[in-house]
Amino acid sequence: EDKVVQSPLSLVVHEGDTVTLNCSYEVTNFRSLLWYKQEKKAPTFLFMLTSSGIEKKSGRLSSILDKKELSSILNITATQTGDSAIYLCAVEYAGGTSYGKLTFGQGTILTVHP
Amino acid sequence: DTAVSQTPKYLVTQMGNDKSIKCEQNLGHDTMYWYKQDSKKFLKIMFSYNNKELIINETVPNRFSPKSPDKAHLNLHINSLELGDSAVYFCASSFQRTNSGNTIYFGEGSWLTVV
Numbered sequence: 001e002d003k004v005v006q007s008p009l010s011l012v013v014h015e016g017d018t019v020t021l022n023c024s025y026e027v028t029n030f031r032s033l034l035w036y037k038q039e040k041k042a043p044t045f046l047f048m049l050t051s052s053g054i055e056k057k058s059g060r061l062s063s064i065l066d067k068k069e070l071s072s073i074l075n076i077t078a079t080q081t082g083d084s085a086i087y088l089c090a091v092e093y094a095g096g097t098s099y100g101k102l103t104f105g106q107g108t109i110l111t112v113h114p
Numbered sequence: 115d116t117a118v119s120q121t122p123k124y125l126v127t128q129m130g131n132d133k134s135i136k137c138e139q140n141l142g143h144d145t146m147y148w149y150k151q152d153s154k155k156f157l158k159i160m161f162s163y164n165n166k167e168l169i170i171n172e173t174v175p176n177r178f179s180p181k182s183p184d185k186a187h188l189n190l191h192i193n194s195l196e197l198g199d200s201a202v203y204f205c206a207s208s209f210q211r212t213n214s215g216n217t218i219y220f221g222e223g224s225w226l227t228v229v
Contacts, residue, residue, distance in 0.1 A: 032214075032216070042118075042221055042223060043220045044220075048215050090157070092215055099216055100145055100147060100162055102149075102157070102159060104156060106154070
């Protein structure tokens with residue numbers, strides 16, 4: 001069965017700290033890995049990764065995929081209280097007509113204190 | 115304008131009732147999805163439709179029936195609601211690219227509570 005595991009499950013830091021969130025996966029047919037940020041409502045898209053070793057960056061956030069290790073990391077530098085959220089990792093399955101089928105991890109709850 | 119919008123946002127109903135959740139996207143996508151987020155916060159796919167055609171149906175009880183009148187709309191009808199149906203239901207949409215990854219955009223969720 002396809003599985004996505006995130007660690008840590010929760011993390012409490014102070015503003016200005018740098019955090020690294022981990023995601024590992026066991027998926028039979030991998031197409032892409034996506035990171036989302038979920039505050040109180042919709043998961044908001046952050047990154048989509050398909051190629052190993054290529055870092056994607058958006059402001060203080062960056063992410064990279066390692067297909068050999070079947071994992072990805074999401075880095076947030078100089079954290080702010082607005083970064084407090086659940087960060088979700090998902091892997092898109094590629095097989096038959098199942099495009100867009102995402103298997104999600106359980107999420108990492110990040111709390112940033114002032 | 116909200117890209118993926120769903121109604122109602124909150125729904126409290128009694129066991130045994132039938133209810134519907136509506137979803138619309140204005141992103142021009144050809145594929146729409148329903149995902150369910152349970153109390154443990156896991157998001158799991160239920161259905162996907164591509165151009166009004168059912169593509170994915172993930173072992174969901176047949177009390178759940180999706181309907182797609184056109185590619186911009188995907189509604190979810192639930193018959194004979196049970197306590198275990200209480201969850202947040204997210205509608206989502208994307209293009210269906212077969213040669214690269216698909217970025218999937220989510221609506222704000224519909225909080226269903228069955229009492």
